[in-house]
Amino acid sequence: MKMLNKIKHQHFGIILLVLFTIACKTDKKQNVQTETEKKENNIIEVITRSMDFQTADTLKSGWNTFAYKNLSGEVHFFIMDKLPSDSIVESDIKDHLLPPFDDGMKYLIEGKADSAMAAFGKIPAWFNEVKRYGGTGLISPGKTAVSSINLEPGKYMMECYVKAINGEWHTSHGMWKFITVVDETTNFSPDEADHTISVSSTDGYTFDTQPKSGINRFKVEFIDQVPHEHFNGHDVNLIKYDASANIDSLVYWMNWMNPTGLRTPTPKGFTFLGGMNNCEAGEIGYFEVDLESGNYLLISETPKADEKGMLKTFVVNDK
Structure with a gap:
């Protein structure tokens, strides 16, 4: 009887081991599939x-x-800035590009x-070819922005030029990075969009x-692209706002040439949810957002965006 119980316990242990092994393999397989899906979606x-x-x-x-x-x-x-030459190095950015902006x-x-204006005039000539x-x-x-862009091979500078509380550029605090895009395609195409935003200097949004x-x-279609009064082009930013928000203050804030x-x-009163940064004329970009019910607006980071038709408000209701 003791021997029979011993055998039963042994069999039970073996069964648990087999089930545990199968479960581990299943979990591992699921993890691999998740990573594969990420690679396929690039x-x-x-x-x-x-x-x-x-x-x-x-x-x-x-x-x-x-x-x-x-x-x-x-x-x-x-934003992804494609540099005009692969020979541009760190010292070109730190010693020659950033100081005139600072x-x-x-x-x-x-x-x-x-x-x-005299200081900005010292920006290297090659920057105009970016x-x-x-x-x-x-x-x-605390938020995550999801966007899809079409990159050509070359050397890029990923940067953020928002300003810190003391007015200094984030780029000058190290918020830039070289990225190399190789001549090997992803073979990936974005999913169809639910909405299309066309933007131009003449018709706005x-x-x-x-x-x-x-x-x-x-889907964001850049019909054209021109430098505005702040020497930059136009883009699309999606923002949720509440009852405390003052849209005029946002329009002012979106122009980096203003002191604040x-x-x-x-x-x-504003929560920034991503969008699509500047693209060249004729280019297309995509972005994806999980929207809750509330008040939203689209606005460009350009001077007097409201007067240029680059500010649109809309309301999202529950399904």
Whole structure:
């Protein structure tokens, strides 16, 4: 009888071991599938914890989807600047590109417009040949922005030029990174969009559909791209706002040339949820947002965006 019980216990132990092994293999297989799915969708994770971009140094060309997690305490974004030469190195950025921007902004804060323009005039000539291939719109702390952009092979500078509380650029605090895009395509295409936003310097935003609560995918068509009064182009930022928000204060803040523009702290009552950063004329970008019921707006990071038709409000209701 003791022997029979011993055998039963042994068999029971073997069964538990087999079941445990199968479960482990199943979990491992599921994890592998999850990683495979990520690779097939070509999702590139970008994390900011302070003034940094934690992400891959090398990417494939073609369509890439970025999931940008802002784990810091300030609003950020990223834009992909395609450099005109692969020979541009760190010293070209730190010693020649950033100082004129630093000096120019300092003079603007001091109210010395002429000195600011003289400082900006020292920006290296090669910077005028930079092409922009999109990125995310502004994103609040604790939020994740998802965007898909089409990258050509070459050397890029990923950057965030929002300003810190003292008025200094985030780039000057280290928030930039070289990324190499190799001549090997991802073979990935974005899913169809639920809504299309067309943006141009003449007609502003053309956006007629009504987003609903839940996941919404937006396609952004850049009909043209021109430098505005702040020497930059136009983009699309999606923002949720509450009853305490003052939209006029947001319009002012979206112009970095204003002393407190694009500077920490952000205007009260607004939560930044991403969007699509500047792209070249004729280019397309996508972004995805999980919307709750509430009041929202689309706005460009340009001076007087409201007067240019680059501000649209809409309401999201429950399903």
